[in-house]
Amino acid sequence: MLKINNISKTFNTGTVNEKKALINVSLHLKEGDFVTVIGGNGAGKSTLLNSVCGVFNIDSGSIEIDGADVTRLSEHKRAKYLGRVFQDPMMGTAADMQIMENMSLAYRRGKKHGLSWALTSKEKKVYKEMLSQLGLGLENRMSSKVGLLSGGQRQALTLLMAVAQKPKVLLLDEHTAALDPTTAGKVLELSDKFISENNLTAMMITHNMKDAIAYGNRLIMMNEGRIIYDVSGEEKKNLTVDDLLKKFAALSGEEFANDRALLN
Amino acid sequence: MLNMIMSFGLPGVMAQGIIWGLMAIGVYITFKILDIADLTVDGSFATGGAVLVMSVTQYGMNIWISLLLAFIAGCLAGLMTGIFHTKFGIPAILSGILTQFALYSINLRILTCANVALNVRKYSDVVLISSFYTTDALIKCAIFAAIIIGLLYLFFGTQLGQSLRATGCNPNMSRANGINTERNKILGLVISNGVVALSGGLLAQYQGFADINMGRGAIVIGLAAVIIGEVLFAKIYRNLAVRFTSAIVGGILYYVIISLVLRMGLKADDLKLLTALVVAIFLGIPFWKKSIMDSRIKKGVESNVKNQ
Known part of the structure; x- marks a missing residue:
């Protein structure tokens, strides 16, 4: 479903701040794969996800989604393949627009925006039903501005928007990091539910090693722009946080350094 | 007071206010919806x-076609x-700023000199509105504004219009949802x-001439109208049609x-000078409000610490 072939990305090339964010990274996901991504600060996790989204052009390598080469496709053109949830709850929704307007934008992801009326009563029914899946009561306040919602509600809405139009790949970039533990747990449960119910192919960056083990069928660990550990199936299920920390120390020759991971 | 207002010709002042309010709607689209301060205006x-x-004067065209041409010329400037x-x-x-600068030359080319008259006596059958018939002008301007607001309201309710609002509100989210933000x-x-x-085009008819300097400071007047309207309509500020209308009311009040x-x-x-200062003060109010709130919160934290 997703083929990342030998991609590299260097930021600030030729300056003192030169940063090799990705070095010859390859990753192939099969349909229905749910990969969790862990790694220290600056390991290249977000860069990897953003390369898939097309936030910037990669220096070398290629990216294929569902057989289509998207390496040089601009960000908004790739959007039809991808569902995205960002770390910042403010980033995935338009605050000044109504809940149902946000839904309708997501529902039309990758399609033409024409001159027909945006919110038809038929579509409103669809959105209402979708919103009720969140169990947050948002279906009863569809004309409220999204800016009035809490961070957790906004993140849950962003998640729903990401899957409203079934994506080829769902990309979750530490999407629960900015939420309180209870809300984070709920949003994570929802993510897992959507992924398994729709058999979505997904990548989830997380700083929480327990979550990385508990969710998904595959786990990759990144360090200094490379994937240093890739595990799936039974072996992944039986992992413990201790195993991961030891693995990291053995493979990278240093302690696991992630300011947020240390807090967990 | 009322006598004084009537004596300076309220209908005419209001008609001009509506015309500038219409201009302010254009400013609203860029400044508020797209989040761009566009000095092209x-x-x-x-x-x-x-x-x-x-x-009208050189090519003897129909007034509606002339208005359409004016609209298209503006579109090209925006492009x-x-x-x-x-x-x-x-x-x-x-x-x-670059376009505005370039337009000075282009406008001189169009006008061929700095000021060209549109004589109402000569073109009385042609022009729609004129400062000689203020009440008539006021009514026509109001109808005209209502039509433009209606059309814009319809446009911003379409899928395309909605994607335009999303672009101004959150470009990251827009791109993630497949919206071409540049377009x-x-x-x-x-x-x-x-x-x-x-x-x-309406103002040129009303005042009976076009002048190379007639747009000078338009952005400031537009912002003034938008801000006045915003202050007045803050409570019922949800519907886009109301927001556009508030810009018109703002324009009238300004005039x-x-x-x-x-x-x-x-x-x-x-x-x-006066207009610039008023606009600066009103633009500054949200900023001051925020910094006053922030300093209060900081003081609150400090006193809490002391109490402990």
């Missing part, structure tokens, strides 16, 4: 007036700014400057106030 307003006057901004990577504000920015600038040029202070003895020369 200073030039495109005059372009609209110039195109209308020349179409130029949009291309500077998205294809040349120039910051929006500088793109607008939408250009489109917004095109529509905005089209509306601005259209109101320029009524200006006329009053001029009556009360303010020199016309000082007008622009």
Whole structure:
């Protein structure tokens, strides 16, 4: 479903701040794969996800989604393949627009925006039903501005928007990091539910090693722009946080350094 | 007081207010919806007036076609700014300044000299509105504004219009949902400057001439109208049609106030200074509110610490 072939990305090339964010990274996901991504600060996790989204052009390598080469496709053109949830709850929704307007934008992801009326009563029914899946009561306040919602509600809405139009790949970039533990747990449960119910192919960056083990069928660990550990199936299920920390120390020759991971 | 208001011709002042309010709707589209401060309007307003006057006087065109041409000319000006901004990577504000600068030459080319009259006596069958018939002008301007607001309201309710609003509100989210934000920015600038040029065409008819300087400071007057409208309609500020109407009301109030202070003895020369200061103060209010709130919160934290 997703083929990342030998991609590299260097930021600030030729300056003192030169940063090799990705070095010859390859990753192939099969349909229905749910990969969790862990790694220290600056390991290249977000860069990897953003390369898939097309936030910037990669220096070398290629990216294929569902057989289509998207390496040089601009960000908004790739959007039809991808569902995205960002770390910042403010980033995935338009605050000044109504809940149902946000839904309708997501529902039309990758399609033409024409001159027909945006919110038809038929579509409103669809959105209402979708919103009720969140169990947050948002279906009863569809004309409220999204800016009035809490961070957790906004993140849950962003998640729903990401899957409203079934994506080829769902990309979750530490999407629960900015939420309180209870809300984070709920949003994570929802993510897992959507992924398994729709058999979505997904990548989830997380700083929480327990979550990385508990969710998904595959786990990759990144360090200094490379994937240093890739595990799936039974072996992944039986992992413990201790195993991961030891693995990291053995493979990278240093302690696991992630300011947020240390807090967990 | 009422006598004083009536004596300076309230209908005429209001008609002018509506025309500038219409211009303010153009400013609203870029400044509030797209989150771009577009200075093109200073030039495109005059372009609209110039195109209308020349179409009527030199080419004997129908007034509606002339208005349409003025609209299209404004759209082209917006297109130029949009291309500077998205294809040349120039910051929006500088793109607008460049176009505005270029439009001075273009407007002179269109007008052939700095000022061309549209004589109402000669073209009385042609022009829609005139300062000689203020009540008539007021009614027609109001109808015209209502139609433009209606059309814009419909447009911003379409899928395309909605994606334009999303572009201004959250470009990251828009791109993640497959919206071409660059194209939408250009489109917004095109529509905005089209509306601005259209109101320029109306003002040229009303005052009976087009002038190379008629758009000078238009952005400031537009912002003043938008801000006045915003303050007045803050409570019922949800519907986009209401927001557009509030810009019109803001334009009317701006003109009524200006006329009053001029009556009360303010020199016309000082007008622009006064307007600039008023707009600066109103733009500053949200910022001051925030910093006052912040300092209160900080003090609150400090006192809590002391109490412990």
